[in-house]
Amino acid sequence: MQPNIWDCVIRGGMVVLPDRVEMLDIAIKDGRIEALLPPLSAAGDVPVMDAAGLHVLPGAVDIHVHFNEPGLGTWEGFETGSAAMAAGGITTYVDMPLNGVPPTVRPEYLDLKKHAAENHSYVDYALWGGLVEGNIDQLQALADGGVAGFKAFMSEPGGEGEDIFTRADEQTLLEGMTEIARLGQVLALHAEDEQLVSVLAAEAQASGRTGIMDYVHSRPIEAEMLAVQQALSLARQSGCALHFVHISSREAVDIITAAKVEGMDVTVETCPHYLVLSEESMLEQGSLVKCAPPLRTRQQQNQLWEAVSAGLIDIIASDHSPCPPVMKQTDNFFTAWGGISGGQSTLLLMLEQGYHERAIALSQLMQMLATRPAERLGLGHCKGKIAAGMDADLVLVDLAGSYELTGSDLQDRHKQNPYTGYSFSLHIVRTLVRGCTVYEHQQGLTGSQAGRFVVRQTGGVVHG
Missing domain, CATH: 3.20.20.140 (Metal-dependent hydrolases)
Incomplete structure (x- = not known):
C-alpha cells in the first residue's frame, strides 16, 4: 500500500469490528475505508487524526x-x-x-x-x-x-x-x-x-x-x-x-x-x-x-x-x-x-x-x-461496519470521559429530550461521515449539509 494516496489515517484507536475490538489504524481514501492497518504501520506524508485513548465505532x-x-x-x-x-x-x-x-x-x-x-x-x-x-x-x-x-x-x-x-x-x-x-x-x-x-x-x-x-x-x-x-x-x-x-x-x-x-x-x-x-x-x-x-x-x-x-x-x-x-x-x-x-x-x-x-x-x-x-434495509454494502471498502462513517468515543447532556447541547428543533440532565461516563468526541468530520465535541457541528441519499442494494443490484 502507498500511504501518499490516502486522504487521512485515523491512528491509535481501539476499533470496534463486527466480532472484536482491536487497536488498528484506519486509512481513508475518497470517503471510504481503504485499509485497516497494524498500529503505527502507516508512514509517509499523510494527514493523521489521533485517536489514542479513544474507541472508534x-x-x-x-x-x-x-x-x-x-x-x-x-x-x-x-x-x-x-x-x-x-x-x-x-x-x-x-x-x-x-x-x-x-x-x-x-x-x-x-x-x-x-x-x-x-x-x-x-x-x-x-x-x-x-x-x-x-x-x-x-x-x-x-x-x-x-x-x-x-x-x-x-x-x-x-x-x-x-x-x-x-x-x-x-x-x-x-x-x-x-x-x-x-x-x-x-x-x-x-x-x-x-x-x-x-x-x-x-x-x-x-x-x-x-x-x-x-x-x-x-x-x-x-x-x-x-x-x-x-x-x-x-x-x-x-x-x-x-x-x-x-x-x-x-x-x-x-x-x-x-x-x-x-x-x-x-x-x-x-x-x-x-x-x-x-x-x-x-x-x-x-x-x-x-x-x-x-x-x-x-x-x-x-x-x-x-x-x-x-x-x-x-x-x-x-x-x-x-x-x-x-x-x-x-x-x-x-x-x-x-x-x-x-x-x-x-x-x-x-x-x-x-x-x-x-x-x-x-x-x-x-x-x-x-x-x-x-x-x-439493503444498506449494508456501504454502511454499518468498519471494514475495507465501506464508507468511512465513524464515531470516536471517549468511554472514560464524563459528560452531562444539557439543553444547550441539543440540536433538534424543540429540544424536548427527556434525557436532558443525564450524566454519562463517556462522550462522543467526533463524528465522521464518509471521512469528513460533521461534529466535534468542543466545536459542535463542523460540516455542511452534505448528507447523501443512500439507495438499497440486494443481490448485487442497486435499487433506486
Missing part, C-alpha cells in the same frame, strides 16, 4: 426517525433532525413516511420528500415508503424510486386532515405483504391491536379516566402480542419479510423469536426509551415521554434487557418522534402527542446502559445499532 444507523417533511418542518425538519443525529454519532438515518404532509405513499410524494432532504442533511439518509389502504398499486413505483422498505400501522396513527397516514386493515396488509414480497422488500409494522386499544381508550375517556396510567392501561402488552401474532400469520400466507418496530415487551419478543426458529424472515426492534425509561418516568415527566406502545414497568424493562443481552433483539432505533411543545400540553393524556424526541441520545444511552452498566460487548451493541439495521 462504526457510525450508528438509525432506521426509525420522523423528520416530518414535507409539510411539517416546524415540527422537525431534515436540517435540525440530522444535526441531532450527527451530534449523537448517528451517521445514517431512515426517515418514516409519518408525519409528513403528504405522507410518502405515492412516488410523487417520495419526490417531495427527497427534495426536502436534499442539501439539508448533515448525515446520510434513506427513506421508508408507506403501505396504506388504496396504494398497493403504488408500491412498485415507490420501490423503483429508492425506498429502503415499507411501513404500515396496525393501529390508528392519529392525525387530522385528508393527507394523513392511515391504518392498514387486514386485507390491505395481506395484499400489501404479497406485493412487498414480490418486490423483495421488507414491511415494518407498528404492532398494536386496534380493536383492543380503541375499545379500552373509549371506555376510559367515556368514564372520565384521562390520566397517565389510564392511557397506559388502554394499551396493554396483550395488544402488542395480538398484533404481532396476526402479522406473522399474514406473513406466512404472503411470504413477506417483516420488521417489528419499537417492541416494548419480552412477551412479544418471544413470539417473534419463535417465528425465527420456524424459519420466518422477521426482525425485532426496540428503542432506548423502553430500556431506560419506565412507567415511573411517565409519572415524573408526563407527556414528554408519552409514546405508543407506552413505557412499561421496571420489571418488564429488565426482561427486555435480558432479551438484548441474549441476542434476541436485532435492532435498536430511536423512534425520534418530535412535535411542537404545545401539542404536549393538555389535561387529557390521551390527546397529548405521543412521541419521544431522543434521537441525539440513542448511542450515548446504549453505551452507558449496555456497555458500562451491563457489560454487553461493544461489538454486540454495534451489531444492533449499526450493522443489522443497515443490512436489514
Whole structure:
C-alpha cells in the first residue's frame, strides 16, 4: 500500500469490528475505508487524526426517525433532525413516511420528500415508503424510486386532515405483504391491536379516566402480542419479510423469536426509551415521554434487557418522534402527542446502559445499532461496519470521559429530550461521515449539509 494516496489515517484507536475490538489504524481514501492497518504501520506524508485513548465505532444507523417533511418542518425538519443525529454519532438515518404532509405513499410524494432532504442533511439518509389502504398499486413505483422498505400501522396513527397516514386493515396488509414480497422488500409494522386499544381508550375517556396510567392501561402488552401474532400469520400466507418496530415487551419478543426458529424472515426492534425509561418516568415527566406502545414497568424493562443481552433483539432505533411543545400540553393524556424526541441520545444511552452498566460487548451493541439495521434495509454494502471498502462513517468515543447532556447541547428543533440532565461516563468526541468530520465535541457541528441519499442494494443490484 502507498500511504501518499490516502486522504487521512485515523491512528491509535481501539476499533470496534463486527466480532472484536482491536487497536488498528484506519486509512481513508475518497470517503471510504481503504485499509485497516497494524498500529503505527502507516508512514509517509499523510494527514493523521489521533485517536489514542479513544474507541472508534462504526457510525450508528438509525432506521426509525420522523423528520416530518414535507409539510411539517416546524415540527422537525431534515436540517435540525440530522444535526441531532450527527451530534449523537448517528451517521445514517431512515426517515418514516409519518408525519409528513403528504405522507410518502405515492412516488410523487417520495419526490417531495427527497427534495426536502436534499442539501439539508448533515448525515446520510434513506427513506421508508408507506403501505396504506388504496396504494398497493403504488408500491412498485415507490420501490423503483429508492425506498429502503415499507411501513404500515396496525393501529390508528392519529392525525387530522385528508393527507394523513392511515391504518392498514387486514386485507390491505395481506395484499400489501404479497406485493412487498414480490418486490423483495421488507414491511415494518407498528404492532398494536386496534380493536383492543380503541375499545379500552373509549371506555376510559367515556368514564372520565384521562390520566397517565389510564392511557397506559388502554394499551396493554396483550395488544402488542395480538398484533404481532396476526402479522406473522399474514406473513406466512404472503411470504413477506417483516420488521417489528419499537417492541416494548419480552412477551412479544418471544413470539417473534419463535417465528425465527420456524424459519420466518422477521426482525425485532426496540428503542432506548423502553430500556431506560419506565412507567415511573411517565409519572415524573408526563407527556414528554408519552409514546405508543407506552413505557412499561421496571420489571418488564429488565426482561427486555435480558432479551438484548441474549441476542434476541436485532435492532435498536430511536423512534425520534418530535412535535411542537404545545401539542404536549393538555389535561387529557390521551390527546397529548405521543412521541419521544431522543434521537441525539440513542448511542450515548446504549453505551452507558449496555456497555458500562451491563457489560454487553461493544461489538454486540454495534451489531444492533449499526450493522443489522443497515443490512436489514439493503444498506449494508456501504454502511454499518468498519471494514475495507465501506464508507468511512465513524464515531470516536471517549468511554472514560464524563459528560452531562444539557439543553444547550441539543440540536433538534424543540429540544424536548427527556434525557436532558443525564450524566454519562463517556462522550462522543467526533463524528465522521464518509471521512469528513460533521461534529466535534468542543466545536459542535463542523460540516455542511452534505448528507447523501443512500439507495438499497440486494443481490448485487442497486435499487433506486
